[in-house]
Amino acid sequence: MTARHKAIEAISTHKVASTQNYLEHAGEAIYGQYVFHEGVQREYLPKPIYRRLRRVIDGLEPFAPEIADAVAHGVKEWAMAQGASHYTHWFVPMTGSTAEKHDSFLAPDGDGSTIAEFSGRNLLQGEPDASSFPSGGIRATFEARGYTAWDVTSPIFLQVEPNGVTLTIPTAYVSFTGEALDHKIPLLRSQQALGKQALRILRWFGNTTASRVFTTIGPEQEYFLVDRRLADQRPDLLLTGRTLFGAQPPKGQELEDQYFGAIRARILAFMMDLDRELWRLGIPSKTRHNEVAPGQFEMAPVFESTSVGSDHNMMVMATMRRLAPAHDLAFLIHEKPFAGINGSGKHNNWSMSTDLGENLLDPGADPHANAQFLAFLIAIIRAIDVHAAVLRASIADAGQDHRLGANEAPPAIMSVFLGSQLEDVVRQLEQGAASASKQGGHVGLGVTSLPTLAKDATDRNRTSPFAFTGNKFEFRAVGSSAPIYWPQTVLNAAVADSLSVLADELEQLQPGDFDGLTSILSGIVRQHRRVLFEGNGYSEEWHAEAARRGLPNNRTTVDALPALATAEARAVFTKFGVLSERELEARVDIFWEKYVKVQNIEASCALDIAKTMILPACVAYLGQLAAAGSSRGVRTVADKVGSLADGLVDAIHALEHAQHEAHEAETVQGEARAFVDDVIPAQNALRVVADELETLVADDLWPLPKYRELLFQY
Ligand code: ADP
Ligand code: MG
Secondary structure, eight states: OOOHHHHHHHTTTTOOOSSSSSTTTTTHHHTTTTTTOHHHHHHHHHHHHHHHHHHHHTSSSSOOOOGHHHHHHHHHHHHHHTTTEEEEEEEOOTTTSSSEEEESSSSEEESOOOOEEHHHHHHEEEEOOOOOOOOSSSTTTTBBEEEEEEOTSOOOOEEEETTTEEEEEEEEETTTTTTBBBBBHHHHHHHHHHHEEEEHHHHHHHOOOOOOEEEEOOOEEEEEEEEEHHHHHHHOOOOHHSSSOOOOEEEEEEETOOOTOOOHHHHHHHHHHHHHHHHHHOOOOEEEEEOEEEEEEEEOOOOEHHHHHHHHHHHOOOOOHGGGGGGGGEEEOOOSSSSSSSOOEEEEEEEEEETTTTTTOOOSSSSHHHHHHHHHHHHHHHHHHHHHHHHHTTTTTTGGGGGTTTTTTTOOOOEEEOHHHHHHHHHHHHHHEEEEHHHHHTTTTOOOOOOOOOGGSSSSTTTEEEESSSSSEEEEETTTTTHHHHHHHHHHHHHHHHHHHHHHTTHHHHHHHTHHHHHHHHHHHHGGGBBBOOOTSHHHHHHHHHHTOOOOOOOOOHHHGGGSSSSHHHHHHHHHSSSSSSHHHHHHHOOOOHHHHHHHHHHHHHHIIIIIIIIHHHHHHHHHHHHOOHHHHHHHHHHHHHHHHHHHHHHHHHHHHHHHHHHTTHHHHHHHIIIIIIIIHOOOOOOOOHHHHTTSOOOOOOOOOOOHHHHOOO
């Protein structure tokens, strides 16, 4: 029996893990158990320290180093009471994965014994060696110094494992020379920039009470689960996160019976573990369901401030990865683990909120608020049009190239979907001053009320990359594995830019001059209405129409990344100090490098599998056929397999050659282009031959678990 068949047998007798007593602790009782949350802060910190800390966390006063020692003491007491022995500064370097280095609390006290120590300085600042993280040339290997700095806006938490508890401090990561080396710092800067510009708009509308505006994020997360015993037999899943080979199974997702289907016991066990672990971490996991493709699932949390929500999304992905093996499952977060069925994305629900809890994208019922809502809405429309190419670049990577623009994910063309009622309002605004609502009233903008926009009044459009959904936008084109910091940074910077342009104009008007406001907004709509699209984003017609409208359509990463090297991109990032020119350049270098490295790993992995697994299976089968005599049927099969095996050998050589040639390119951009033009097509050609062989070679000789097994056997 082959390893594949042994795995299938094991699955058939698999007992669903019961890893927790679900009745014992309700969600409420465990929520935030691993977090140094407000309640714990109050308990462990002296009152004045607690109050100062809260004001810093709420953005009401700048960071206060003088409270660090007292906070560190409270944090340590709390963490040790929960069994923590170590602490770590947790950050997100430009690898896109989280990073942590642990230190124990142990400090020798000089007389042969030790005490537990955790000072204010330990809390505030860490010094991880920066030389082995990507820096895009900002740090050379001999210049190793980098610093992590406590990010007070993101809650301190515990990583609780069966064998130890680690106090974990979310941090920002900078080089010795002060450049951001992580995903967090630009995001925080972009939030600050957007908040400042949004406040200018609010002030013009007479809002004097809000003191801060921040963005909110609710990322819906798609992912796959497959049986681990099968996945372990696929080097491609292990090394690249996706299947590089695999014939289409007779059944895929065409029956649409997986979407929102009943959740299998084994998956539910995983999801229950996940929810409870996330709740303990203070992550408000809310929704879970089966997604469209077989073996595909989704979770969504309740939205939070963007910096916290972005950290939490990293923790969600990490927790999924960590928990899956206990259920003998493998967790696949790649954008396209399987050809021929849907891939995975992230839908970033995004809005802006004041510190008093007003959602700035809630159309509301109050006419005055509606004018304000329209001002924000139209500034966003402008932002998506003006910065379309940069936004597109913010979601570009090797994995996304399999998904964007295929008939399952939004196209690579950035457009805005508003829904019929809002679209109608914006269209009227375009005509000039006064506008009639759909109900037929004739009222000016200042006193108009939008058609009653109950949240469910807007349509849905799953084909739009950027869709308004009642009281928020949904950035639907983000990749499933992406750290969401970067796309949210770019979106914030783009919107900050639009808001500042609008605020500059508004501040020339008298407060309350709604006619003036109307004509400014009409002007913006007329100039940027080309980015509005209500139809089917998957259709050919839209691609043609978008081209007519002059909207950028950068299909691949290699087409998309150059937008980050333009003067416009530099301007939008430097205008508000989100990224310096050097920081931006470094980032872009890292994206190019990463793209090439990922493609190169995939090509090498495909070659390895083709040469050492698929070809030997063909040879073995040809041997069996040769031994089976020379009946016409046997000869026909042998001829077919024989000629495909020849084709396989040729395709292997062609891919090796293309890969070798690509490495000769002088620049990383040139190499990336060579991968797109030559290596990827050669790898695809190899796959075509291998996948056909899979449909011919005897099942018991085929070394790779098949799609039907991965997708349906769990
Ligand atoms: P759907 O998109 O299916 O209607 P929901 O309305 O529940 O689903 O929202 C999906 C996601 O959007 C959830 O994560 C939710 O918390 C988030 N969300 C809702 N309101 C906001 C908001 N103001 N800002 C950011 N995200 C939001
Ligand atoms: Mg959804």
